[in-house]
Amino acid sequence: xxxxSQSPSNKVTEKGKDVELRCDPISGHxxxxxxxxxxxxxxxxxxxxxxxxxxxxxxxxxxxFSAERTGESVSTLTIQRTQQEDSxxxxxxxxxxxxxxxxxxxxNGTRLTVT
Amino acid sequence: QQQVKQSPQSLIVQKGxxxxxxxxxENTAFDYFPWYQQFPGKGPALLIAIRPxxxxxxxxxxxxxxxxxxxxxxxxxxxxxxxxxxxxxxxxSKGGFQKLVFGTGTRLLVSx
Numbered sequence: 001x002x003x004x005s006q007s008p009s010n011k012v013t014e015k016g017k018d019v020e021l022r023c024d025p026i027s028g029h030x031x032x033x034x035x036x037x038x039x040x041x042x043x044x045x046x047x048x049x050x051x052x053x054x055x056x057x058x059x060x061x062x063x064x065f066s067a068e069r070t071g072e073s074v075s076t077l078t079i080q081r082t083q084q085e086d087s088x089x090x091x092x093x094x095x096x097x098x099x100x101x102x103x104x105x106x107x108n109g110t111r112l113t114v115t
Numbered sequence: 116q117q118q119v120k121q122s123p124q125s126l127i128v129q130k131g132x133x134x135x136x137x138x139x140x141e142n143t144a145f146d147y148f149p150w151y152q153q154f155p156g157k158g159p160a161l162l163i164a165i166r167p168x169x170x171x172x173x174x175x176x177x178x179x180x181x182x183x184x185x186x187x188x189x190x191x192x193x194x195x196x197x198x199x200x201x202x203x204x205x206x207x208s209k210g211g212f213q214k215l216v217f218g219t220g221t222r223l224l225v226s227x
Binding site: 004031033035040041042043044045048056058059091093095098099100102103104106107108109 | 119121147149156157158159160161164204206208211212213214215216217218219220
């Protein structure tokens with residue numbers, strides 16, 4: 001079936017505006033992750049959802065960042081009052097279950113540019 | 116605090132040569148060490164992974180060498196091909212979870 005789908009693929013926004021990034025995981029994948037990739041850097045963990053358990057939000061950089069997931073499907077990452085340092089590629093990944101026996105499947109990301 | 120240090124930042128290898136990328140970690144609780152390959156405009160894809168109970172894992176032309184005492188692991192790409200040109204990331208996690216800590220990446224260029 002289809003892989004992880006992210007939308008939009010590109011987003012340009014003005015400083016101070018709110019943005020919503022969407023992730024459609026692979027059907028049946030119970031675990032969903034958001035990572036951020038700044039230019040020339042590795043990926044930074046943001047948040048993790050597993051089934052109906054409370055999400056692990058330990059990687060969110062500030063209270064301007066939040067994410068939701070509807071059941072075991074779509075997830076939305078929201079950034080409020082965007083700042084220039086929020087410019088990055090935001091990657092979503094899903095896996096069939098929690099744990100390192102299930103590889104992560106990444107989407108192609110949303111490239112966010114804050115002007 | 117960067118917990119996984121990756122080197123080199125960039126690498127040029129001739130076709131047929133061996134590409135070697137190194138990573139060092141600090142947290143001895145890490146128990147899962149994957150390597151990801153990323154092409155421009157695409158998300159990373161898992162290439163190969165190792166756990167600390169083995170010192171080496173080979174899959175085709177890709178080999179991970181793991182040195183637990185030195186807290187280092189490396190990726191070797193044998194018979195490198197132009198199609199291997201990509202950015203490679205090492206990563207680590209603990210507790211059996213995919214909450215990965217990534218290195219900063221190595222941009223590999225394999226010249227024809």
